[in-house]
Amino acid sequence: DTAVSQTPKYLVTQMGNDKSIKCEQNLGHDTMYWYKQDSKKFLKIMFSYNNKELIINETVPNRFSPKSPDKAHLNLHINSLELGDSAVYFCASSPVEGFVEQYFGPGTRLTVT
Amino acid sequence: GDSVTQMEGPVTLSEEAFLTINCTYTATGYPSLFWYVQYPGEGLQLLLKATKADDKGSNKGFEATYRKETTSFHLEKGSVQVSDSAVYFCALSNRGSTLGRLYFGRGTQLTVWP
Numbered sequence: 126d127t128a129v130s131q132t133p134k135y136l137v138t139q140m141g142n143d144k145s146i147k148c149e150q151n152l153g154h155d156t157m158y159w160y161k162q163d164s165k166k167f168l169k170i171m172f173s174y175n176n177k178e179l180i181i182n183e184t185v186p187n188r189f190s191p192k193s194p195d196k197a198h199l200n201l202h203i204n205s206l207e208l209g210d211s212a213v214y215f216c217a218s219s220p221v222e223g224f225v226e227q228y229f230g231p232g233t234r235l236t237v238t
Numbered sequence: 239g240d241s242v243t244q245m246e247g248p249v250t251l252s253e254e255a256f257l258t259i260n261c262t263y264t265a266t267g268y269p270s271l272f273w274y275v276q277y278p279g280e281g282l283q284l285l286l287k288a289t290k291a292d293d294k295g296s297n298k299g300f301e302a303t304y305r306k307e308t309t310s311f312h313l314e315k316g317s318v319q320v321s322d323s324a325v326y327f328c329a330l331s332n333r334g335s336t337l338g339r340l341y342f343g344r345g346t347q348l349t350v351w352p
Binding site: 129165166167168170173181215217225226227228229230231232 | 270272274276280281282283284287325327331339340342344345347
């Protein structure tokens with residue numbers, strides 16, 4: 126019973142392509158997040174949604190667009206991929222907004238060639 | 239603004255050695271503090287947490303005490319095992335900042351040799 130799942134686990138694509146990463150949580154949580162982890166393991170928050178409403182939108186290129194069809198899903202669509210987009214992308218969820226722990230998915234390793 | 243600073247790695251230890259990974263924070267108000275662990279090829283898992291000053295979080299032999307006077311939340315383990323090899327992240331969440339946001343340190347790579 127995977128709590129937070131992501132697909133695909135690995136994604137290799139060429140520059141200029143458009144790709145999507147899907148995230149689903151079965152924990153009944155209200156809030157979901159996308160993080161980017163670079164090659165030095167630094168984690169940077171990208172987006173946060175609460176009950177399908179965008180809460181946090183960090184300074185990321187507008188080529189990145191999150192979509193939340195329902196509160197259990199938060200997908201990340203990336204247009205016109207660039208070499209610098211290569212990273213591991215993590216989805217996470219938490220039960221409510223506020224200072225509670227977050228539960229992370231296994232990550233999607235994106236490689237742009 | 240809110241931030242977390244943790245000691246740079248990598249940290250390399252022999253099995254059964256004592257581990258300390260330092261973490262200090264800057265925040266207004268009374269944040270909650272967390273340690274997350276990332277095993278190779280996996281996502282982050284919550285290791286332990288503390289929600290108020292002088293609280294001690296503990297799990298799997300790891301401990302950390304929330305010290306408001308020194309704004310610290312150092313991670314310790316008395317006897318590490320090879321299976322503890324991972325990246326450890328200190329993090330805080332603050333009701334006063336954007337709700338739900340976790341501020342992470344840069345991570346500390348721990349390698350334990352048999």
